[in-house]
Amino acid sequence: MPIDMTSRYQRxxxxxxxxxxxxxxxAIMHRRPVDQRLxxxxxxxxxxxxxxDVSSRYYGSESSWWMVAEANPQIMDWTQVPAGQQIMVPRGxx
Numbered sequence: 001m002p003i004d005m006t007s008r009y010q011r012x013x014x015x016x017x018x019x020x021x022x023x024x025x026x027a028i029m030h031r032r033p034v035d036q037r038l039x040x041x042x043x044x045x046x047x048x049x050x051x052x053d054v055s056s057r058y059y060g061s062e063s064s065w066w067m068v069a070e071a072n073p074q075i076m077d078w079t080q081v082p083a084g085q086q087i088m089v090p091r092g093x094x
Contacts, residue, residue, distance in 0.1 A: 004063075040071060040088040047083040058089050 004010065016024040043054065051065035059067070071088045075081055 007063075039091040041091055043087050043089050045081050045083060045085045045087055049081070051078050054087075054089065058091075 013029045014026055015029050017027045019025045041058070051068050052062040055065040055068050056062045067090050068087065069075070069078065071090045075087070081087070
């Protein structure tokens with residue numbers, strides 16, 4: 001099972017690992033964090049915004065919303081972002 005290119009796990013590898021009963025199951029292997037600097041664009045949130053709409057505008061894909069979410073870990077509930085709050089939209093690794 002390949003990982004979709006729009007998935008937040010697209011850079012991860014998969015492996016067969018035993019489950020509780022000993023049967024092998026395909027699993028996504030987590031990567032160790034690495035230091036990196038992201039180039040970001042600042043974006044001022046509007047009252048009718050949603051993360052999937054913002055990612056569609058910046059990346060051309062609604063399913064890449066997780067990139068915006070990961071760049072803004074201080075936002076726990078994306079349905080409660082106040083209008084006018086500045087968020088960061090990643091543009092690539094510097």
